[in-house]
Amino acid sequence: MKASVDGHVIAESAETVAHGGYDYFPAGAVRREWLEKAPKTESDRACPHGVQFYDVVIGGTRHARAAWSYEAPRPALAAIGGRFGFWEDVAVG
Numbered sequence: 001m002k003a004s005v006d007g008h009v010i011a012e013s014a015e016t017v018a019h020g021g022y023d024y025f026p027a028g029a030v031r032r033e034w035l036e037k038a039p040k041t042e043s044d045r046a047c048p049h050g051v052q053f054y055d056v057v058i059g060g061t062r063h064a065r066a067a068w069s070y071e072a073p074r075p076a077l078a079a080i081g082g083r084f085g086f087w088e089d090v091a092v093g
Contacts, residue, residue: 001013001014001016001023001025001092001093002092002093003023003025003030003086003090003091003092004090004091005056005058005063005066005089005090005091006058006059006061006089008031008034008058008059009031010030010031010034010056010058010067010086010090011025011029011030011031011084011086012025012029013025013026013029015029016083017079017080017083019077019079019080022085022086022087022092023085023092024080024083024084024085025083025084025085025086026083027069027082027083027084030067030084034056034057034058035054035055035056035057035067035084036054036055036057037052037053037054037055038052038053038054038055038064038065040052040053047070048074049070049071049072049073049074049077049081050070050071050072050073051068051069051070051071052068052069052070052071053065053067053068054066054067054068054069054084055067056086056089056090063088063089063090065088066086066087066088066089066090067084067085067086067090068084068085069082069083069084069085070082070083
């Protein structure tokens with residue numbers, strides 16, 4: 001499974017976990033140098049799982065809030081805790 005944007009592979013792994021219609025990549029499979037923490041919104045702060053969104057920034061192009069991770073997942077999301085999901089401009093497949 002790969003996550004890519006603008007021809008750049010951000011993450012690649014055969015060890016993804018599917019949940020809620022998204023595929024979550026292990027942290028070690030993600031090009032973290034292309035992720036910048038996005039400021040938390042009120043909705044983010046209200047999330048009981050400690051969500052942190054990231055902007056994907058490659059070659060000066062910013063894809064706002066295109067990645068996220070749950071930093072403190074409750075038991076229902078324990079399998080995806082510390083993993084990264086992608087959406088919007090990022091193609092996963």
